[in-house]
Amino acid sequence: MTTMNHKGDFPIYETHPGMVYLDHAATSHKPDIVTRRTESYYKTSNSSPHRGAYLLSVKSTELYDRGRKEVLDFLGADERYSTVFTKNATEALNLIAQTHVMENVKAGDEICVSIDAHHSVIVPLQLVAKRKGAILKYLYLDRTGTFENDAITAKTKILALPWISNGLGKIHDVKALLKRAHDVGAVVILDGAQAIGHIPIDFAELDVDFFTFSGHKMYAPQGIGGLVAKKELLEAMPPFLTGGDMIEYVTEQTTTYAGVPERFEAGTQNVAGVVGLMAAIDYIKSYGLTKIHEHEMALTSYALEKLKALPFIEIYGPEDISKRGALITFNVEGIHPHDVASLLDEKWVSIRAGHHCTQPLMKHLELSASCRVSYGFYNTIEDIDKFVDAVKYAREVFGYVDVY
Amino acid sequence: MTTMNHKGDFPIYETHPGMVYLDHAATSHKPDIVTRRTESYYKTSNSSPHRGAYLLSVKSTELYDRGRKEVLDFLGADERYSTVFTKNATEALNLIAQTHVMENVKAGDEICVSIDAHHSVIVPLQLVAKRKGAILKYLYLDRTGTFENDAITAKTKILALPWISNGLGKIHDVKALLKRAHDVGAVVILDGAQAIGHIPIDFAELDVDFFTFSGHKMYAPQGIGGLVAKKELLEAMPPFLTGGDMIEYVTEQTTTYAGVPERFEAGTQNVAGVVGLMAAIDYIKSYGLTKIHEHEMALTSYALEKLKALPFIEIYGPEDISKRGALITFNVEGIHPHDVASLLDEKWVSIRAGHHCTQPLMKHLELSASCRVSYGFYNTIEDIDKFVDAVKYAREVFGYVDVY
Amino acid sequence: MSMYTETIMWHNQSGHNKRPLEGATHVERGNNPNCGDDLSLEVTLENGVIKDAAFSGSGCAISQASISIMIDLIKDKAVMDAKKICDAYLSMVKGESVSEEMVDALEDAQIFEGLSKMPARVKCGTLGWHCLKTVINQL
Amino acid sequence: MSMYTETIMWHNQSGHNKRPLEGATHVERGNNPNCGDDLSLEVTLENGVIKDAAFSGSGCAISQASISIMIDLIKDKAVMDAKKICDAYLSMVKGESVSEEMVDALEDAQIFEGLSKMPARVKCGTLGWHCLKTVINQL
Ligand SMILES: Cc1ncc(COP(=O)(O)O)c(C=O)c1O
Numbered sequence A, B: 001m002t003t004m005n006h007k008g009d010f011p012i013y014e015t016h017p018g019m020v021y022l023d024h025a026a027t028s029h030k031p032d033i034v035t036r037r038t039e040s041y042y043k044t045s046n047s048s049p050h051r052g053a054y055l056l057s058v059k060s061t062e063l064y065d066r067g068r069k070e071v072l073d074f075l076g077a078d079e080r081y082s083t084v085f086t087k088n089a090t091e092a093l094n095l096i097a098q099t100h101v102m103e104n105v106k107a108g109d110e111i112c113v114s115i116d117a118h119h120s121v122i123v124p125l126q127l128v129a130k131r132k133g134a135i136l137k138y139l140y141l142d143r144t145g146t147f148e149n150d151a152i153t154a155k156t157k158i159l160a161l162p163w164i165s166n167g168l169g170k171i172h173d174v175k176a177l178l179k180r181a182h183d184v185g186a187v188v189i190l191d192g193a194q195a196i197g198h199i200p201i202d203f204a205e206l207d208v209d210f211f212t213f214s215g216h217k218m219y220a221p222q223g224i225g226g227l228v229a230k231k232e233l234l235e236a237m238p239p240f241l242t243g244g245d246m247i248e249y250v251t252e253q254t255t256t257y258a259g260v261p262e263r264f265e266a267g268t269q270n271v272a273g274v275v276g277l278m279a280a281i282d283y284i285k286s287y288g289l290t291k292i293h294e295h296e297m298a299l300t301s302y303a304l305e306k307l308k309a310l311p312f313i314e315i316y317g318p319e320d321i322s323k324r325g326a327l328i329t330f331n332v333e334g335i336h337p338h339d340v341a342s343l344l345d346e347k348w349v350s351i352r353a354g355h356h357c358t359q360p361l362m363k364h365l366e367l368s369a370s371c372r373v374s375y376g377f378y379n380t381i382e383d384i385d386k387f388v389d390a391v392k393y394a395r396e397v398f399g400y401v402d403v404y
Numbered sequence C, D: 001m002s003m004y005t006e007t008i009m010w011h012n013q014s015g016h017n018k019r020p021l022e023g024a025t026h027v028e029r030g031n032n033p034n035c036g037d038d039l040s041l042e043v044t045l046e047n048g049v050i051k052d053a054a055f056s057g058s059g060c061a062i063s064q065a066s067i068s069i070m071i072d073l074i075k076d077k078a079v080m081d082a083k084k085i086c087d088a089y090l091s092m093v094k095g096e097s098v099s100e101e102m103v104d105a106l107e108d109a110q111i112f113e114g115l116s117k118m119p120a121r122v123k124c125g126t127l128g129w130h131c132l133k134t135v136i137n138q139l
């Protein structure tokens, strides 16, 4: 059992020492180093990157470009890859759908999506499929996160899936799925939002096409995210948002565009966000992803043990704990998930209830909603204990007399 | 002459006391209150808005929604208007082009753009015009910022222009142009990026349709901006980016969307950015826009006087100083603007050189580039003096012997 | 303070208003995409008076208790009075000020005042009331 | 340290390499959208040797001095040697390490080393060199 406690790194626990925050999958808290470095950027180097000949602009440009490099290094991506910054994972996923998918998918082609994909994966692809007359197919999963069908065919042009499902906690066998898709000539959109900052990631072992992420879920500030993609894919893509900074020549009627990756970054970019993201990467590296993952696995295993001891809890996701990310979804018999969340909130335990932006998954699993606990490096065994106690309290309020 | 000095509000001047920063039109520095409140948000209220039933999420939701309201109040916009947050002005302008313009402009319709519009206005509209077969026309200006033609016709469906031109410094007669456009039934896209935070704005006196802005140019953090628009226009618009948080129901093949303004905000939003924006608004209000505008006018008038005394300077933009925003574009005889900027940088004077993201304007004015000084509330008369001295230094380096 | 008072738990569990309504003159269904609440309000109107009302469907405790308390309140009331109560309730949970008289008229429904501080739950606590409003507005 | 050394100002003003080149065998035009620099490099090649070179067009002092210094350097050199110099220069301004021997070969062009710290000006100082590279790569 893990006894690590890193709350001291996170100023929010000074403000709310009693808080049990278990909604890390929605967003993470920020270690001191992240807010301090961001503030320091504004105090020492603030300016508009790329455009100015003067010192501050040079500094901002350097920081911004270093950010691209550090993201690549963090993922083990070599010089075949490039980083494009966006405001969040959702923008990155829209970018891919509107450019690569829009350009490469024709009527009758198939886009294959894992049913546990986030709305931010599904909805942009729905729109492209509709516009192009392509067929949107799903890979179905059961409540344990096991695939039920194989929808990948010779017609599949795109496979999209979360590395770790935020509705089931399943860590997908990304290596096998990439290979399966590449074998039929499909390009893979890998939604890394729940994987980055949780498990060691090494592109060198894989053959990733597109990888998307949000900074705010990995200890970085809000408002920064991105995609890491093969340069050869990016180079073939038309621009997404257009305007300042991503152009080469603009005349009254026509425009030529900058190269990769600038072509995909319109307007003044969020350098402070990139600085915060680099600080978050440094924070993660200072402990190491192996250690972070071990800690989170220990929490998963402890929480599962505790929850399984309660007969009124139904747990979703894989049995095999090595296939689980840092989250558990479940339901409490007799209490609607939203009531569970509100009652836990009375005990200062913050969890998420609802569809977790995965309505098609919920529909497929015949669940109208579920509860989700999700955790990061700052969470402790005591947090899990308090959470379980709060669940028991919810049952009491609802008039149940439980014997454990 | 103004003797105000507010550098003390801006921590970056502690770090760089000798710096003369005159690139405010590209981006502004941040007063202490902005970075402090942002940091405090992360320390007290950080979480994902809109989704959670627990306290922090409630706080974040309240702050985010209060941000919408405060932006409206700041602009004097009543309940007919709504705020949509984006990452910068460029995203807001893309949003309008891809939704309202895309839906409302047919082949043969005319889109009329002021030639001094920013690339972020022009390029998205070019793409829509091309896709729809609409005609993109320009309102031309001379080097003093005077309109040369009247391209608005009965076929004009869209008029797009900057409130204050970032290439000429001209404050356009927005009231008259709105009326002119509305008389022919056109909808107006008003790019407020250089107006907000500089001049008093009161929607009550106007009949604004769409207004876009970037926070980072008005003392707020990077990564937040938005649009303020008539609700009736927003309600008729399809979504822009899609995914989490902007949906109502998602099924495997179809999606219905949330109402206004949520429909236009996909993915986890930047609450910290909104908090910083509110702090910036408070900062601006604490002095008042009338006072800020007066101070900036005093700087303009002083700088113009000094520059006009130098025979080797060519100044662009209106003669009438009441028609000038907080920036001056000019050229130094015999020295390319980029060399001017680099030489000024040697003297710690930061200015911008180039096309200022207004290539069509530059082409029309037959300028290959220009220098630009632009200022905010922190700039002083001494800054202008140092800037003028640095220009003289540049002439010396280039071997000119000037007699003043 | 907990939202989950005895009154709410009682309404949630009693189910006296959760039943089929024979001869209902109006039926209105309401959904809450966020949590999957899906309730139908059935109403029997006679000469401008709400003779009877009931609900069916599924939802969280807040949504079920809220619609049940509403039904107790509006039964045997004139439509115009039900409308006033409904408007007062919706104002209250938005955090707007409501006259003392109307607060009194809300009786048990007053306990939902705390919803104004729970943005994630407001939709639960207003689902039934929005159904009622739709029914009344259609008249 | 100022980029605007005497050497650079001299090249910028002398104009000895800014002239039409009669009988040029290769012409390559380069643009810098950011500042409007627009230069053309003209080269006369004979038996693998750069017999003569010159430029025309307009641009900032950095771009003009840089192409002018380049022309002085490559004149009468074998194409293979010019290529080595060109590669060394482009590496230097990117901040990459360059062998001592090649640094020496860069002669006056060494003063542009500082460009590696001026991202906004790198394109100015490499415009002429990219034209040269294109010419050589086409051979
Ligand atoms: C007039 C004008 N419009 C739009 C923009 C675009 O703003 P941003 O780059 O923050 O998107 C700018 C600044 O670059 C501007 O000066």
Ligand SMILES: Cc1ncc(COP(=O)(O)O)c(C=O)c1O
Pocket: A025, A026, A088, A089, A090, A091, A118, A120, A121, A162, A164, A165, A166, A191, A193, A194, A214, A225, A357, B244, B266, B267, B268, B269
């Ligand atoms: C698996 C997954 N993908 C994508 C997203 C979207 O991220 P964001 O809301 O930051 O754009 C999320 C989180 O909401 C997620 O959990």
